[in-house]
Amino acid sequence: MTDFSHRVEQVSISGIREVFEAAGEDAINLGLGQPDFPTPDHAREGAIEAIRSGEADAYTTNKGIESLREAIADRYARDSDIDVDPGDVIATAGGSEALHIALEAHVDPGEEVIFPDPGFVSYDALTHIAGGEPNPVPLREDLTMDPATVEAAITDDTAVFVVNSPANPTGAVQSPEDMREFARIADRHDVLCLSDEVYEHIVFEGEHRSPLAFAETDNVVVVGACSKTYSMTGWRLGWVTGSTRRVERMLRVHQYGQACATAAAQHAAEAALTGPQDPVAEMVDAFERRRDVLLDGFADIGMDCPTPKGAFYAMPEVPEGFVDEVIDRGVVVVPGEAFGEHGRGHARISYAVDVETLKEALGLMDDAYRAIR
Numbered sequence: 001m002t003d004f005s006h007r008v009e010q011v012s013i014s015g016i017r018e019v020f021e022a023a024g025e026d027a028i029n030l031g032l033g034q035p036d037f038p039t040p041d042h043a044r045e046g047a048i049e050a051i052r053s054g055e056a057d058a059y060t061t062n063k064g065i066e067s068l069r070e071a072i073a074d075r076y077a078r079d080s081d082i083d084v085d086p087g088d089v090i091a092t093a094g095g096s097e098a099l100h101i102a103l104e105a106h107v108d109p110g111e112e113v114i115f116p117d118p119g120f121v122s123y124d125a126l127t128h129i130a131g132g133e134p135n136p137v138p139l140r141e142d143l144t145m146d147p148a149t150v151e152a153a154i155t156d157d158t159a160v161f162v163v164n165s166p167a168n169p170t171g172a173v174q175s176p177e178d179m180r181e182f183a184r185i186a187d188r189h190d191v192l193c194l195s196d197e198v199y200e201h202i203v204f205e206g207e208h209r210s211p212l213a214f215a216e217t218d219n220v221v222v223v224g225a226c227s228k229t230y231s232m233t234g235w236r237l238g239w240v241t242g243s244t245r246r247v248e249r250m251l252r253v254h255q256y257g258q259a260c261a262t263a264a265a266q267h268a269a270e271a272a273l274t275g276p277q278d279p280v281a282e283m284v285d286a287f288e289r290r291r292d293v294l295l296d297g298f299a300d301i302g303m304d305c306p307t308p309k310g311a312f313y314a315m316p317e318v319p320e321g322f323v324d325e326v327i328d329r330g331v332v333v334v335p336g337e338a339f340g341e342h343g344r345g346h347a348r349i350s351y352a353v354d355v356e357t358l359k360e361a362l363g364l365m366d367d368a369y370r371a372i373r
């Protein structure tokens, strides 16, 4: 009998889904990882035009259409002062596929992958799928990842360490000094730094810098996406960039697993990247206002929460039983342990809902908090 592969048997369906299933239909969902804004019209139009003209009918080149890869490179030049060759960009099916091909291309069976704990659920799962060994590391009090912790965790078997800023599930933003350190560590230890920057444009305080800006070797690979910045999670369009030799290896996985990102989505992404950016600024302003409402609410309840400086998540400390109690009252939040052992005692709260809904949810969280205290 054909048995299931060991790699896949080590992975389970995300704990987040279980929480959604436990909640009633009318529940307020503070568990979602997607912005509650429409995809900008000009992005939609980009896809519509490509569909009408027939341009979206066929495979594109494996890396994606040249004009999209140029648009991505232009964004790095304009926003981050980083020189990216459009030839060294692969358009992928979301940031998810980009993370997958990066790990497949760089991790051998038994090699270790270091990532933040709590951290985005895919790092652990994709490490297993690549045959690697997850090495989750705890975070600082403010929920950023300390470069010193990463450096201490590196062994001869380490293939990759993952940096994610702004971060899911914490909303933490690494300082430019930390990013410089991550680059130094990648250079010094000759280990790949995989920098997941899908939230790079959703920053309220501090500054997003990529380790790519600081590295002296080609030991940094960057993952980006339209998903969060342009509220395009359904379009499945992300990318990965790195040195030519690394891109060539990742392309081998992409070519056989995916062939190319969906053509219509590539055209939508190009339009999103090259068109007006005001929808992004408006969305970021709205997230910041909601974050402030949420933090005020936590303070009134008496819950401690490091100030999230980006993305649209907060990770307060919560007492035992809080998550179940809140879900029973009709508010979906995700237990911190869904993101790793060190997430225990926290909950991830996504504020991709309007202020009124957020206030209603805070009232219910207050009731839940009192009920178990």
Ligand SMILES: Cc1ncc(COP(=O)(O)O)c(C=O)c1O
Residues within 6 Å of the ligand: 033, 093, 094, 095, 096, 097, 120, 164, 167, 168, 196, 198, 225, 226, 227, 228, 233, 237, 238
């Ligand atoms: C940190 C992080 N990286 C990558 C992704 C994947 O994004 P995409 O929807 O582009 O695949 C997500 C999605 O939630 C995320 O939170």
